[in-house]
Amino acid sequence: MPQTKATPPFTPPIDESQIQISWLDYVDEWGNRFPDGESYSLIYPQVTIPSTAYYVPLEVNGTTIPYGSEIVRLESTIGIYGTGLLDAIPDDSLKAQYEREHRAGVHLNPAMWAGSDWASTGLYGNTRHPKRFTYACSRGPLQDGPGANAIWNITNVTRGDRRYHYMTATYARVASQDPNVQAHFYQYYPQYNTGDVEADIYNYLMSRDLPAEMSNDDYVNLMVWHRGLAVPAARNLSDTVIQRGRQLFREIGCAHCHRPSWTTGPDRFTDPNGFFTTGDRRLPSYPHQKIWPYTDMIQHQLHMQNDIRTGWCRTTPLWGRGLSAICTGSADRMHDCRARNVIEAIMWHGNVQSDARRSVEQFRNLSKADRDAIVKFINAI
Numbered sequence: 445m446p447q448t449k450a451t452p453p454f455t456p457p458i459d460e461s462q463i464q465i466s467w468l469d470y471v472d473e474w475g476n477r478f479p480d481g482e483s484y485s486l487i488y489p490q491v492t493i494p495s496t497a498y499y500v501p502l503e504v505n506g507t508t509i510p511y512g513s514e515i516v517r518l519e520s521t522i523g524i525y526g527t528g529l530l531d532a533i534p535d536d537s538l539k540a541q542y543e544r545e546h547r548a549g550v551h552l553n554p555a556m557w558a559g560s561d562w563a564s565t566g567l568y569g570n571t572r573h574p575k576r577f578t579y580a581c582s583r584g585p586l587q588d589g590p591g592a593n594a595i596w597n598i599t600n601v602t603r604g605d606r607r608y609h610y611m612t613a614t615y616a617r618v619a620s621q622d623p624n625v626q627a628h629f630y631q632y633y634p635q636y637n638t639g640d641v642e643a644d645i646y647n648y649l650m651s652r653d654l655p656a657e658m659s660n661d662d663y664v665n666l667m668v669w670h671r672g673l674a675v676p677a678a679r680n681l682s683d684t685v686i687q688r689g690r691q692l693f694r695e696i697g698c699a700h701c702h703r704p705s706w707t708t709g710p711d712r713f714t715d716p717n718g719f720f721t722t723g724d725r726r727l728p729s730y731p732h733q734k735i736w737p738y739t740d741m742i743q744h745q746l747h748m749q750n751d752i753r754t755g756w757c758r759t760t761p762l763w764g765r766g767l768s769a770i771c772t773g774s775a776d777r778m779h780d781c782r783a784r785n786v787i788e789a790i791m792w793h794g795n796v797q798s799d800a801r802r803s804v805e806q807f808r809n810l811s812k813a814d815r816d817a818i819v820k821f822i823n824a825i
């Protein structure tokens with residue numbers, strides 16, 4: 445996840461203007477055609493970053509990665525509305541879903557599920573939680589989820605519980621030795637001046653007790669908004685075509701992964717970072733609600749060309765996504781926005797090795813009216 449912006453006198457780790465994204469055509473085994481002759485087109489992104497774009501070498505856990513050996517993938521930000529509700533799904537219900545899919549013979553990510561129990565859970569203070577947020581299922585409770593972290597690590601804005609930068613020692617070293625940074629550093633940060641400019645820059649970037657740029661009140665307000673951001677209501681559900689689409693969506697197996705509904709628990713939410721107390725009354729909670737996210741909260745493999753990192757992707761909640769075209773002018777779907785409409789999104793599920801292969805085979809053989817009914821249903825929820 446490259447940061448491509450920096451405030452003066454610093455230079456971003458990657459020069460965004462040099463990132464190249466090309467969209468390549470893909471022809472599936474059916475020649476991008478349904479049996480009744482209707483065609484669709486598929487494109488996917490290929491990203492390259494030339495070595496000149498890197499201000500600092502790439503590294504993983506402190507080890508430098510030689511230029512040219514990296515693989516770059518696009519991942520677009522998933523909507524954060526409704527995440528407060530998803531956070532309120534009890535851990536036990538999530539576990540029951542894994543157990544059900546395991547018993548049904550569904551191929552599950554061994555990094556997540558070890559046959560009869562979690563393979564990995566996050567240890568948060570002295571409680572453990574399964575990971576449910578992000579495409580990679582890398583985050584447990586929402587208070588340690590994408591929004592709570594991103595407001596700090598994407599913006600690099602410090603706050604009361606994180607009075608340090610999202611930073612690597614390599615970046616701090618390169619910046620501290622950069623003549624341009626050295627020439628202007630004290631203009632912006634006179635309070636760090638001890639006379640040794642290289643050490644001053646390094647110590648500023650790596651400091652663990654910087655002033656908080658975001659107040660505690662603002663962070664609380666952000667999380668009230670984050671947990672509270674509502675899911676748009678589904679629309680036109682009494683329409684007979686939409687009802688037909690709803691029925692077919694279940695019949696052909698889409699609903700196995702896109703599980704229609706869940707029931708939230710007591711919602712005694714936790715905060716691994718300890719900023720909020722368990723069930724903190726400053727934040728909204730959503731106990732005992734029936735919700736309709738259309739996801740099993742579990743990762744599957746669709747085996748797409750240039751697929752997501754690791755190939756495992758959490759089933760995207762379908763709720764609200766149908767309003768994207770109206771609200772943004774673009775109906776892009778899938779983790780990297782490769783699908784320009786719902787039909788393309790569905791056909792990207794169709795690889796012979798895909799966990800969703802059987803439902804796509806059935807989808808292909810529907811009449812055009814039935815395929816369109818499924819699309820209409822998906823856009824209505």
Ligand code: HEC
Nearest residue numbers: 698701744757758759760765777778779789799800803807
């Ligand atoms: C094996 C599990 C599985 C099955 C079965 C499945 N899906 Fe999916 N679906 C996924 C996953 C995983 C993603 C996210 C893929 C990505 O973004 O790379 C997804 C994404 C989608 C998206 C795009 C969501 C968005 O807005 O980005 C749509 C639409 C969709 N599925 C519809 C369907 C339909 C219709 C069917 C039945 C024909 C179906 N899915 C069957 C797992 C499944």
